[in-house]
Structure formats: structure tokens, C-alpha cells
Amino acid sequence: RAKNDGRNNYAFYTESLTQLSLEHLKLQSALYGAIEQNALYLMYQPKLDLVTRKTVGFEALLRWHDPLLGLISPSVFIPVAEKIGLIHEIGLWVLETACRQGVRWLSDGKHFGRIAVNVAGQQLQRSSFVDDVKRVLAETGLPAKHLELEVTESVMMQNPDVAISDLKRLGDLGIELSVDDFGTGYSSLNYLKKLPIHKLKIDQSFVRDIPFDTNNTAIAKAVIALGHALKLEIIAEGVETQEQADFLLQNKCDQAQGYLFSRPQLPQDLDAFLS
Ligand code: C2E
Ligand code: MG
Ligand code: MG
Ligand code: MG
Numbered sequence: 001r002a003k004n005d006g007r008n009n010y011a012f013y014t015e016s017l018t019q020l021s022l023e024h025l026k027l028q029s030a031l032y033g034a035i036e037q038n039a040l041y042l043m044y045q046p047k048l049d050l051v052t053r054k055t056v057g058f059e060a061l062l063r064w065h066d067p068l069l070g071l072i073s074p075s076v077f078i079p080v081a082e083k084i085g086l087i088h089e090i091g092l093w094v095l096e097t098a099c100r101q102g103v104r105w106l107s108d109g110k111h112f113g114r115i116a117v118n119v120a121g122q123q124l125q126r127s128s129f130v131d132d133v134k135r136v137l138a139e140t141g142l143p144a145k146h147l148e149l150e151v152t153e154s155v156m157m158q159n160p161d162v163a164i165s166d167l168k169r170l171g172d173l174g175i176e177l178s179v180d181d182f183g184t185g186y187s188s189l190n191y192l193k194k195l196p197i198h199k200l201k202i203d204q205s206f207v208r209d210i211p212f213d214t215n216n217t218a219i220a221k222a223v224i225a226l227g228h229a230l231k232l233e234i235i236a237e238g239v240e241t242q243e244q245a246d247f248l249l250q251n252k253c254d255q256a257q258g259y260l261f262s263r264p265q266l267p268q269d270l271d272a273f274l275s
Helices: 002-016 019-032 074-083 087-107 121-125 129-140 153-158 160-173 189-194 214-229 242-250
Strands: 040-049 055-066 070-072 114-119 147-152 176-182 199-202 233-237 255-257
Touching: 019 074, 040 087, 055 074, 055 087, 070 074, 074 087, 087 114, 087 121, 087 129, 087 147, 114 176, 121 129, 121 153, 121 160, 129 147, 129 160, 147 153, 147 160, 153 160, 153 176, 160 176, 160 189, 199 214, 214 233, 214 242, 242 255
Parallel strands: 055 114, 114 147, 147 176, 176 199, 199 233, 233 255
Antiparallel strands: 040 055, 040 255, 055 070
């Protein structure tokens, strides 16, 4: 009887654990070994100037291929890494790997503009972040003018005063700073004006179905106007169709990134985008 209860309880708890939390437990334990097992790598997606169609840079996008779990999306495992405190180690690995790639391209005489690295909220909040970036630049030898950091709007607005002073120190080094996923968070325009940033990335949710979706079309136009009024460059992400690119160009969006031009690729497959 007692045994049966035990079994039933076990079954009950197993069933009541959501699929999500089970997946998360598996992800958590696998993620601890990911760096050592060489299971992480970076793909690079070109960013193009809409007028000249030339490459102005590449966004480094993290990939995790676990031998048992397969390929896991960064939108799934980055939040897990933040939760279990692994984001600092992973973030540094990404920064170092991207900077080394830049140095390799430089020594091969390939012009890539800037490599953009995504920065998670907890990375920016760490007091050593600016010094960590400086150290990686010094150790890898990548000049700061070849680095861009992408920070999401919600992260910048979480603690805007800290963000302002840290971003200013990074900007003073010559690093370009972009607000990622712009429009999905809540920006105080007052802070946006004070942030030492160079570029707004229009989130792909607003790029979808322009110029046919009238709401998105209005939002995209408004973001371009707002950004330009603040003397910021504007890049649209998730550009998949020629109609989107034409509309963005007509409406003076500066740059674009998306499957229309190129999917994220391995560095050795990017020669067409490296002049
Ligand atoms: P994000 O920084 O906004 O990156 C853009 C995402 O859109 C990427 O997804 C990219 O592959 C995808 N994308 C690019 N062009 C298109 C397109 O034309 N259509 C569609 N549907 N999607 C497109 P990905 O690589 O899965 O990354 C998802 C998110 O994960 C990123 O969003 C970023 O927030 C995060 N992430 C990726 N790598 C890193 C990293 O190294 N560190 C941190 N902290 N976050 C990262
Ligand atoms: Mg990004
Ligand atoms: Mg983005
Ligand atoms: Mg996005």
C-alpha cells in the first residue's frame, strides 16, 4: 500500500512537472559542459548599407550544438545561462571568439567593418564588464573601431544610469553601441536621448509584412524618424523580402540585415560579403 502510494506519487509528480521545466533541467546540466566540449560556435550575419548594398559589418550569433540534445536556439539557452550564472563565462567566450575572428579577417586583408556582439543583461550589470571588454580587446588585438555591442532596449532601460556611464566608457574606447530589439521594450525618450548610443535596431516583429501591414509600416517609419531626429543610425533586422528592403530604403532606413541578403553563416562561407 505504502509502496503503491510512493509509486503513484512519483508518477503524479513526474506528470505534473511541465515539459518545459524538464527540458530546462536537461539544458541546465548540459550547458555547464558546453564550452569545454567545444559545443559552442558562432555564426555571422552580414549587415548591409541599404544605399550602397555594401557590407558594413556582421552580427555574431551564438550556436550551441549539444551531442545529445541537438541544436538549441540561443533564445532558449541564453535565458537558462543567465538563470544559472553561466552567462558571464559564455559571454566572454563569445566576445573573445568574435574578436579573434575579426583579427583573423584583418590579417587576411578582409574588410568586415565591425563585428557586433550581443550583450546579455547580466553581463552589462556586472561591475567588471567594461574592464572585461577592454581586456579582451587588448588580449586579442582587435582595434575597438571594429567592435560593436548590441544591448536590448529593455536591458538598457533596466538601470539606465549605470547603463549610461558604462556605455559611455565603452563608446569612448571607439566601440559602436546599438539598441537591439528596439520597440519591443519600453524606452523613456528622456533616457534614450541621454544614452551614448549610435544605432537603433528596429525589431524584426515590426519589419514583418511591411509595407502591407499598416501598423508595422507606421511603426517602422516612426522609429526611423525618431532615430534620425536623435542623430542615430537605423538598421532593420529580419528583412526577408525585396518589398521590405525597397520600403526601408525609400523611408531612409540606413542599414538592413536578414535572410534576403544572407542567413547567419560560418566565417569560411562569407567571402562574398568580405571585400
Ligand atoms: P537578436 O540579437 O535580435 O538576433 C536576431 C535574430 O534574428 C537571430 O536569431 C537571427 O538569426 C535572426 N534572423 C536574422 N535574419 C532573419 C530573418 O530575415 N528572418 C528571421 N525570421 N530571423 C532572422 P538567433 O540567432 O536565433 O538569435 C536569437 C536571439 O538570441 C538574438 O536575437 C539574441 O537576443 C540572442 N543571442 C544570440 N547570440 C547571442 C550571444 O552571443 N549572446 C547573447 N547574450 N545573446 C545572443
Ligand atoms: Mg542582436
Ligand atoms: Mg535584434
Ligand atoms: Mg530581435
